Amino acid sequence: xxxxxxxxxxxxxxxxxxxxxxxxxxxxxxxxxxxxxxxxxxxxxxxxxxxxxxxxxxxxxxxxxxxxxxxxxxxxxxxxxxxxxxxxxxxxxxxxxxxxxxxxxxxxxxxxxxxxxxxxxxxxxxxxxxxxxxxxxxxxxxxxxxxxxxxxxxxxxxxxxxxxxxxxxxxxxxxxxxxxxxxxxxxxxxxxxxxxxxxxxxxxxxxxxxxxxxxxxxxxxxxxxxxxxxxxxxxxxxxxxxxxxxxxxxxxxxxxxxxxxxxxxxxxxxxxxxxxxxxxxxxxxxxxxxxxxxxxxxxxxxxxxxxxxxxxxxxxxxxxxxxxxxxxxxxxxxxxxxxxxxxxxxxxxxxxxxxxxxxxxxxxxxxxxxxxxxxxxxxxxxxxxxxxxxxxxxxxxxxxxxxxxxxxxxxxxxxxxxxxxxxxxxxxxxxxxxxxxxxxxxxxxxxxxxxxxxxxxxxxxxxxxxxxxxxxxxxxxxxxxxxxxxxxxxxxxxxxxxxxxxxxxxxxxxxxxxxxxxxxxxxxxxxxxxxxxxxxxxxxxxxxxxxxxxxxxxxxxxxxxxxxxxxxxxxxxxxxxxxxxxxxxxxxxxxxxxxxxxxxxxxxxxxxxxxxxxxxxxxxxxxxxxxxxxxxxxxxxxxxxxxxxxxxxxxxxxxxxxxxxxxxxxxxxxxxxxxxxxxxxxxxxxxxxxxxxxxxxxxxxxxxxxxxxxxxxxxxxxxxxxxxxxxxxxxxxxxxxxxxxxxxxxxxxxxxxxxxxxxxxxxxxxxxxxxxxxxxxxxxxxxxxxxxxxxxxxxxx
Amino acid sequence: xxxxxxxxxxxxxxxxxxxxxxxxxxxxxxxxxxxxxxxxxxxxxxxxxxxxxxxxxxxxxxxxxxxxxxxxxxxxxxxxxxxxxxxxxxxxxxxxxxxxxxxxxxxxxxxxxxxxxxxxxxxxxxxxxxxxxxxxxxxxxxxxxxxxxxxxxxxxxxxxxxxxxxxxxxx
Ligand code: FES
Ligand code: FES
Numbered sequence: 001x002x003x004x005x006x007x008x009x010x011x012x013x014x015x016x017x018x019x020x021x022x023x024x025x026x027x028x029x030x031x032x033x034x035x036x037x038x039x040x041x042x043x044x045x046x047x048x049x050x051x052x053x054x055x056x057x058x059x060x061x062x063x064x065x066x067x068x069x070x071x072x073x074x075x076x077x078x079x080x081x082x083x084x085x086x087x088x089x090x091x092x093x094x095x096x097x098x099x100x101x102x103x104x105x106x107x108x109x110x111x112x113x114x115x116x117x118x119x120x121x122x123x124x125x126x127x128x129x130x131x132x133x134x135x136x137x138x139x140x141x142x143x144x145x146x147x148x149x150x151x152x153x154x155x156x157x158x159x160x161x162x163x164x165x166x167x168x169x170x171x172x173x174x175x176x177x178x179x180x181x182x183x184x185x186x187x188x189x190x191x192x193x194x195x196x197x198x199x200x201x202x203x204x205x206x207x208x209x210x211x212x213x214x215x216x217x218x219x220x221x222x223x224x225x226x227x228x229x230x231x232x233x234x235x236x237x238x239x240x241x242x243x244x245x246x247x248x249x250x251x252x253x254x255x256x257x258x259x260x261x262x263x264x265x266x267x268x269x270x271x272x273x274x275x276x277x278x279x280x281x282x283x284x285x286x287x288x289x290x291x292x293x294x295x296x297x298x299x300x301x302x303x304x305x306x307x308x309x310x311x312x313x314x315x316x317x318x319x320x321x322x323x324x325x326x327x328x329x330x331x332x333x334x335x336x337x338x339x340x341x342x343x344x345x346x347x348x349x350x351x352x353x354x355x356x357x358x359x360x361x362x363x364x365x366x367x368x369x370x371x372x373x374x375x376x377x378x379x380x381x382x383x384x385x386x387x388x389x390x391x392x393x394x395x396x397x398x399x400x401x402x403x404x405x406x407x408x409x410x411x412x413x414x415x416x417x418x419x420x421x422x423x424x425x426x427x428x429x430x431x432x433x434x435x436x437x438x439x440x441x442x443x444x445x446x447x448x449x450x451x452x453x454x455x456x457x458x459x460x461x462x463x464x465x466x467x468x469x470x471x472x473x474x475x476x477x478x479x480x481x482x483x484x485x486x487x488x489x490x491x492x493x494x495x496x497x498x499x500x501x502x503x504x505x506x507x508x509x510x511x512x513x514x515x516x517x518x519x520x521x522x523x524x525x526x527x528x529x530x531x532x533x534x535x536x537x538x539x540x541x542x543x544x545x546x547x548x549x550x551x552x553x554x555x556x557x558x559x560x561x562x563x564x565x566x567x568x569x570x571x572x573x574x575x576x577x578x579x580x581x582x583x584x585x586x587x588x589x590x591x592x593x594x595x596x597x598x599x600x601x602x603x604x605x606x607x608x609x610x611x612x613x614x615x616x617x618x619x620x621x622x623x624x625x626x627x628x629x630x631x632x633x634x635x636x637x638x639x640x641x642x643x644x645x646x647x648x649x650x651x652x653x654x655x656x657x658x659x660x661x662x663x664x665x666x667x668x669x670x671x672x673x674x675x676x677x678x679x680x681x682x683x684x685x686x687x688x689x690x691x692x693x694x695x696x697x698x699x700x701x702x703x704x705x706x707x708x709x710x711x712x713x714x715x716x717x718x719x720x721x722x723x724x725x726x727x728x729x730x731x732x733x734x735x736x737x738x739x740x741x742x743x744x745x746x747x748x749x750x751x752x753x754x755x756x757x758x759x760x761x762x763x764x765x766x767x768x769x770x771x772x773x774x775x776x777x778x779x780x781x782x783x784x785x786x787x788x789x790x791x792x793x794x795x796x797x
Numbered sequence: 798x799x800x801x802x803x804x805x806x807x808x809x810x811x812x813x814x815x816x817x818x819x820x821x822x823x824x825x826x827x828x829x830x831x832x833x834x835x836x837x838x839x840x841x842x843x844x845x846x847x848x849x850x851x852x853x854x855x856x857x858x859x860x861x862x863x864x865x866x867x868x869x870x871x872x873x874x875x876x877x878x879x880x881x882x883x884x885x886x887x888x889x890x891x892x893x894x895x896x897x898x899x900x901x902x903x904x905x906x907x908x909x910x911x912x913x914x915x916x917x918x919x920x921x922x923x924x925x926x927x928x929x930x931x932x933x934x935x936x937x938x939x940x941x942x943x944x945x946x947x948x949x950x951x952x953x954x955x956x957x958x959x960x961x962x963x964x965x966x967x968x
Contacts, residue, residue: 026888033896034884034903036831036871043830126821127814208835208843208897208931259833259897260931292836514895514932680891687934688894715840715929723922723935 020595021527024680027519028533029512038257041212041229042289049214050079052278052288053129054271055119055136056298057111060147060369060708061158062140064107064118071135072121077128079282081136082120082274084108094163095243095273098266098486099343101172101334102163103372105270105277111140112160112332113371114710115297117270122278122286145369145708146170149306149329149797152366160332160367170367172334177348177425178323178360186321186358190312194396199777200385201796202304202329202370202702203695204296204712205377206720207513209259211299212289215275219283223250228272230255231265232551233511235488237543239268244276255541261513262692262753263376266337266553267300297713300337300373301702304329305385306797309350311393317401319412321358321424322390324350328365328374336374337553338381339483339490345375345382346474348425352390353434353472353646354412359424369708378692378753380475381554391469391758392775395765399774404451405468405762406442410435413470420739427474429644430738432672437734438470441648441670444732450652458770463655465767468648469758475747476559476643485550491638492556493547494564496525496572498631500618502611504529504536506568509549510561511541515749516681517557521565523677524743528569529576529610530596547634555645555747558677559738564637566742571633576617578627580608583616643738643746647671651759655767660786662698662764664725667756670732674746679733686752687729693756695721697764701779701796800864804829805873813860819853820844822860823870831871831900835929842928845901846870852905854927871900874907882945883907892941894932901928906942915946 032038069081084106087093094102107118119136123129146152146160152170161167187193214227224246230236233253241248258265271288278286290299306327312320328344330336338345344363351359375381394412398405413434414421421429450466457464480489495507506525510517517540522533539545549561573593580598581588584606591598591607599607608616610631617623617631652666669686676682699719702712712718737744757778764780765773768788776784776793787793801810804827813822823832823846832855835843844856847869874881883906886892893899902925909916909924916924921942922935930938 027891029896030888030893033893033899034871034880034887035875036829036900038831038896040830040833040897042824042834045828126825127816206931208841208895208929209833210835258895259835260895262931292838292841514893514897516894684891684894684933684937687936688932689934691934692931714838715836716838720840720929720931722926722929723938724926726935728918728936728939729934 020530020532022523022677024678025519025533027516028522029516029518040209040257040259041214041227044214044227046214046216046285049285049287050122050124050278050282051126051129052120052122052275052286053133054117054274054294055121055133056294057107057114057116057118059111059140059142060114061143061145062111063143064110065139065141067119068137069119072132075128075132075135077124078121078132079124080122080278082106082277082281087277090277092273092277095268097333097335098337099334100486103333103335105273109163113369114708115294115371120274120278122282147369147704147706147708149327149366149368152368160369172330172365172367173343174362174364175343176360176362179358180360183321183323183358183360187310187312187323190320191315192313192397192400193310194393194400195310196393196396196775197795198307198309198389198392199795199797200303200305200307200388201778202301203377203700204301204702204718205262205264206296206718207260207262207264210290210292210295211265211269211271213272213275214285214287215279216285217276217279221250222246224276225252225254226276227254227256229258229265231261231511231513231553233541233543234509234548235485235550236268238488239486243273253543255511258513262378263302263553264300265513266376267335267373269299292715293713296702296718297710298371300376301331301371302373302377302379303385304374307385307389309389309393311397313397317403317408317411319354319356319397321356322351322393323359324361324389326361326363328363329368329370330365330374331368331370331372333372334365335372337485338375339477339485341482342381346380347382347386349383349427349472349474350386350390351423351425352387353414353470355414355418356424370704378689378750380473380750380754381477383473384754387471387754388758391762395762396774406438406447409438409468409470413438428641429472430641430740431736432472432644432646433734433736434470434646437646437670437672438648440732440734441650441668444670444730445650445668447650461657463657463767465653465655465763467651467759467761467763467766469755469762470648471755472644472646473555473751473754474642474644475555475750476639477554477556478639478642480638488550490550491636492549492561492564493634493636494561494568495547495634496568496632498572498610498614500615502531502614504531505539506536506565507539507546508561508565509547510552510557513552515557515685520558520677520681524562524565525569528566529573531610555749558745559643559741559747560637560639562745563639563742564635567637568633568635571635572631575627575633576610576613576631578624579613579617579621582624583608583613583621640740643674643741645671645673645746645748645751647751647755649755649759651763653760653763653767655764655785660782660789662780662785664694664727664760666730667727668730669752670734671748671751672734672736673748673751674735674737674741675744676733676735677745682748683731685748686731689750689752690729690756691721691726692753693760694726697757697760697778698780798861800861802863802865803867805869815861817860819855819858819860819863823855829870829872833897833900835897842901843898845904845928847904847908850908850911852908869904871903874903881907882948883910883942886941886944889944890937890940892933892938898928898930902930902938906945910946914949
């Protein structure tokens with residue numbers, strides 16, 4: 001039975017030991033959620049609001065011959081039906097993507113994936129809108145689709161994007177990092193080389209709340225309010241201004257409570273734009289909420305990387321180099337969300353956590369007749385794929401050298417004294433103590449005992465596997481000088497006001513989809529200025545109320561906005577010193593800070609608390625030259641570097657020899673995210689990511705048949721782990737603060753999603769070693785494992 | 798057609814379209830938006846409510862089928878200012894993140910504890926296995942339910958909690 005630890009119930013409970021600042025406190029947002037009083041997009045009802053529904057293409061590739069909407073328009077309750085032709089007239093048929101491509105809002109010439117948006121019905125209620133979809137007649141002239149990504153670049157392959165001038169093939173980009181000649185030279189002289197094709201199949205983030213919007217256009221003012229499931233309200237506002245021509249100051253984006261994001265709510269989907277168009281056209285607010293199938297079939301997928309990987313080493317196990325060529329399936333429109341200069345995201349951190357002599361990777365992106373997207377699902381801009389590749393290769397190398405995989409890693413990890421460590425593809429890892437984390441996880445797991453147990457079981461014909469992964473993430477994007485999204489630098493603003501009575505409000509640019517920002521950011525302010533977190537309101541998710549910033553994804557909230565909040569609090573603290581000095585008739589340099597209070601050095605009894613100073617600032621105290629009468633500040637934080645959280649994970653699986661069913665028996669996760677603000681929230685983030693890992697490694701897969709039918713379009717086909725598929729997680733931590741971050745925090749949101757799949761697959765492959773298996777691709781479903789056991793492992797795509 | 802039911806202890810009679818799902822009736826007509834909707838195939842459980850004390854997926858029940866029954870939604874879990882121990886357990890043990898699956902999880906937990914006041918972890922996992930959570934990884938949900946099992950009478954700290962919530966409980 002779970003042991004329940006007794007602790008302080010509530011931050012408001014006035015417990016003596018309650019931390020002011022960092023520590024485990026209950027979340028400030030929870031009381032509304034447990035009462036069912038969260039405020040999600042679909043909960044919004046505006047006076048006169050209409051409901052929109054999207055007609056989607058049933059086929060993957062076809063020319064659009066004709067659309068007849070007359071019967072739908074005549075259906076009771078239907079107010080309008082919008083097609084691509086209507087949007088052409090408004091110059092809104094195509095919208096720019098986050099990767100400088102364009103995407104059809106509603107199809108005009110062709111449909112390019114199953115589920116693509118074809119028409120938009122607006123009706124008085126959601127049932128009428130859905131009914132009318134059935135009445136729209138579309139004539140499709142079906143074309144051969146490109147589904148197998150390996151054939152996308154074949155001469156004679158159907159050209160998907162003939163809408164783009166001069167386009168004669170399906171090639172999007174080639175991108176490389178590292179030094180290919182140097183790497184080839186190291187490979188040529190290495191004792192041992194292991195090569196493997198490693199596939200990271202297409203998956204979908206599938207947050208429990210699907211995507212949706214309520215658009216409210218006010219024609220007299222020309223003002224748009226858009227309630228949206230958005231992880232990046234400010235970036236969305238700028239893009240909406242560009243797309244719609246509505247001036248940016250007339251657009252307000254509100255991202256209320258969001259039912260999980262995981263990257264799914266970064267992109268701007270046609271549905272959002274259609275709700276806006278619908279509101280402009282009808283003069284009434286329009287709600288659009290996608291259903292689950294629409295979510296799984298049309299919004300951002302993730303991964304879909306076919307990676308040829310190679311690792312070179314000496315015969316004693318010194319890893320020398322890695323290289324990889326990747327074929328990346330970007331679907332029908334290049335709509336991935338990543339910094340402009342990085343079309344493959346941060347995949348070039350595939351050098352992992354090891355001290356190498358050389359590395360090189362080349363990524364080729366192509367179009368296929370599948371849904372667009374690509375960078376989503378807690379992937380830290382493709383670090384997921386990178387870590388999975390290198391951790392698989394290291395395990396295969398261990399197998400080839402007949403070395404224990406833990407020992408091989410311990411031999412090759414970057415050493416603490418090597419930080420800051422410059423890797424061979426251009427990253428500067430800020431800090432780390434890798435060996436300590438790996439040893440800690442081995443200790444928690446009882447690694448040697450597990451290996452002994454495995455041997456005994458093998459002797460009895462039982463299949464037990466132990467898998468390790470060690471990962472380094474690169475998050476907190478990012479420095480403006482080389483990171484932007486569609487031209488917007490990846491810096492974040494923060495504003496802090498201390499009210500006269502010493503209560504505070506901090507306004508942040510990032511937005512929470514469950515990460516607990518209202519608590520964590522209050523704790524950061526609390527730690528810096530000594531006001532308890534319950535006295536600090538965190539405002540987020542509304543562009544009218546918060547400073548500009550790029551949003552929540554890529555584990556960037558704490559690394560970027562967390563830094564902004566710490567710095568703005570320090571600014572206020574510094575200002576408070578001058579005001580306190582005036583109040584105490586002392587010189588500022590004679591004051592000393594203790595949490596919550598400035599006092600006279602050498603005479604601690606003479607001082608002023610933040611509340612007293614706030615009252616002073618707004619009161620009648622004569623303020624020094626240059627200090628205005630408030631206790632407010634604002635900053636914009638441009639990170640000098642990314643942050644590099646890391647971790648060591650160990651997974652123990654049992655495989656049923658009769659059915660191929662994999663059970664994750666234990667999972668040990670040791671994470672280092674630098675300074676820890678709220679350990680409870682950190683643990684929660686890790687648990688969620690580990691569950692994603694089980695999903696991806698064992699269950700989740702968006703598969704297509706050769707016609708391009710999406711076979712993972714419902715929760716009956718796209719399998720999500722429930723409480724029965726995951727173990728009771730065992731978590732631990734080490735703390736290596738980031739040297740360049742104001743509070744040393746590194747971010748934790750995606751670590752476990754990145755780090756866990758390789759640990760699980762390594763464990764499955766380890767369990768299957770008696771069958772001579774050295775690699776199998778995800779998902780390790782019973783059928784696929786069973787096939788592998790019969791000597792026929794096959795790639796999923 | 799006309800239906801009558803007891804919802805969170807209050808008797809109601811409403812006019813509905815016969816095909817309306819219970820989840821839409823609760824959300825759109827009664828405006829109790831704590832009950833969520835998350836899939837088309839009866840898999841996710843974000844829509845779970847209690848019908849005569851037993852968990853049902855309200856997306857898979859027609860409003861008409863609830864005629865004459867007693868329905869409890871998340872808005873009916875607390876008694877005035879006093880939270881159900883399950884609600885408090887979820888706050889104590891971080892059983893929620895985005896909060897979207899939470900109402901359904903808590904209602905199932907309430908039904909479980911009503912029938913089995915001291916479940917083991919496996920029984921809790923079994924009970925919530927028809928429901929998905931994408932945020933928590935379930936372990937903290939299990940701990941939350943165990944917290945509620947260990948504190949069946951609720952807590953004294955409700956006044957502060959109510960203050961902290963800053964909201965009226967309307968059910
Ligand atoms: S909405 Fe998913 S089971 Fe009811
Ligand atoms: S808390 Fe987000 S889905 Fe469960």
